[in-house]
Amino acid sequence: MDSMTQAALGAAIGGAVLGRRLGRKAVLIGAVLGTLPDLDVIIDYGDAVANVTRHRGFSHSLFVLAGLATVLALLSSRLSRTREISPARWGAFFALILLTHPLLDALTTYGTQLWWPLRVRPTAWPHVFIIDPLYTLPLLGGIGVALVTGRAARPATWGLALACAYLVLAMGARQLVETRIEPVLAERGLEQAPRLVQPTPFNILLWRVTVADGPRYHEALVGVLDGDSAPLLETYARGAELEAEALESRRGRRLDWFAGPFLRYEVREHDGRDTLVATDLRLGFPGFHPFAFTLATRTGDDWRPVPVSEQLAAAGTNRREALARLGGRLLSPQPRLCTSDFVARQWWIGAPGAC
Numbered sequence: 535m536d537s538m539t540q541a542a543l544g545a546a547i548g549g550a551v552l553g554r555r556l557g558r559k560a561v562l563i564g565a566v567l568g569t570l571p572d573l574d575v576i577i578d579y580g581d582a583v584a585n586v587t588r589h590r591g592f593s594h595s596l597f598v599l600a601g602l603a604t605v606l607a608l609l610s611s612r613l614s615r616t617r618e619i620s621p622a623r624w625g626a627f628f629a630l631i632l633l634t635h636p637l638l639d640a641l642t643t644y645g646t647q648l649w650w651p652l653r654v655r656p657t658a659w660p661h662v663f664i665i666d667p668l669y670t671l672p673l674l675g676g677i678g679v680a681l682v683t684g685r686a687a688r689p690a691t692w693g694l695a696l697a698c699a700y701l702v703l704a705m706g707a708r709q710l711v712e713t714r715i716e717p718v719l720a721e722r723g724l725e726q727a728p729r730l731v732q733p734t735p736f737n738i739l740l741w742r743v744t745v746a747d748g749p750r751y752h753e754a755l756v757g758v759l760d761g762d763s764a765p766l767l768e769t770y771a772r773g774a775e776l777e778a779e780a781l782e783s784r785r786g787r788r789l790d791w792f793a794g795p796f797l798r799y800e801v802r803e804h805d806g807r808d809t810l811v812a813t814d815l816r817l818g819f820p821g822f823h824p825f826a827f828t829l830a831t832r833t834g835d836d837w838r839p840v841p842v843s844e845q846l847a848a849a850g851t852n853r854r855e856a857l858a859r860l861g862g863r864l865l866s867p868q869p870r871l872c873t874s875d876f877v878a879r880q881w882w883i884g885a886p887g888a889c
Contacts, residue, residue: 644658663736704738744796
């Protein structure tokens with residue numbers, strides 16, 4: 535999630551674990567350590583694909599962070615003037631702060647390389663959007679009271695408990711959405727197709743379902759408060775005829791490892807040349823996908839990998855209108871909102887409803 539939320543989570547855990555002994559210091563140390571793994575964003579790997587796919591890599595590894603927590607706990611138990619804190623308590627303090635950072639990130643769509651350096655796909659169990667005020671505010675409230683009063687343990691614990699309760703609600707909402715989309719997918723023969731279920735921006739009431747289906751993919755918006763209204767599944771072209779060419783390049787294979795089947799391919803004119811572009815369909819929203827990368831340029835009938843990949847701007851132009859319409863969709867399935875309202879019609883294949 536965003537760095538403010540991660541700092542707030544670390545601060546709340548710090549206050550809950552050592553607030554009675556260290557007071558405000560536990561909160562402040564927790565805030566610093568809670569955002570530490572995100573400092574990998576300052577590393578420039580020299581290429582847009584590398585920068586995106588290596589983020590949340592080594593600095594988010596459970597192996598690396600567990601080792602760092604062990605070292606910090608041993609040093610603190612030996613060097614700290616506060617002798618009443620046991621080594622086990624120091625260990626719990628550092629381990630909980632550091633390890634919850636990647637675990638929370640894994641609850642978002644981007645994916646987190648929890649098992650680095652093992653070469654496995656990034657872990658993603660999307661239950662919250664990357665920024666969700668209703669998760670963050672209880673944490674901020676708890677640590678705010680802790681910093682003002684100096685009595686860190688109780689308010690930090692309450693803030694942490696409320697934030698965890700919100701995650702439980704998110705898990706329940708996701709399960710409800712899965713139940714509602716299942717009959718629609720079964721009707722289309724897509725029960726076993728790779729699917730991605732994730733919340734739309736800043737809430738857990740309205741969810742986006744993306745289903746990969748060979749040369750096509752399908753999108754649906756499903757609300758927790760939709761009642762008996764059946765989800766509408768819209769179908770789009772994925773540009774699969776360009777996939778083999780994309781996978782010829784090292785960067786294309788890296789993106790395939792990173793995003794799996796949720797990639798769309800197209801040819802765009804960029805810098806006056808036909809350019810093969812791959813778009814990560816998981817991140818953002820239909821029509822507003824921020825992660826699109828140049829992979830190759832065409833000379834005659836031949837494609838050549840680009841020397842350095844670039845990240846291109848999202849195609850959508852009116853994000854405020856899109857967010858406003860999504861906000862209006864949160865509480866009711868009417869008026870019907872179609873994902874194709876925001877996507878260029880060149881990709882749209884059709885829908886069984888009124889879109």
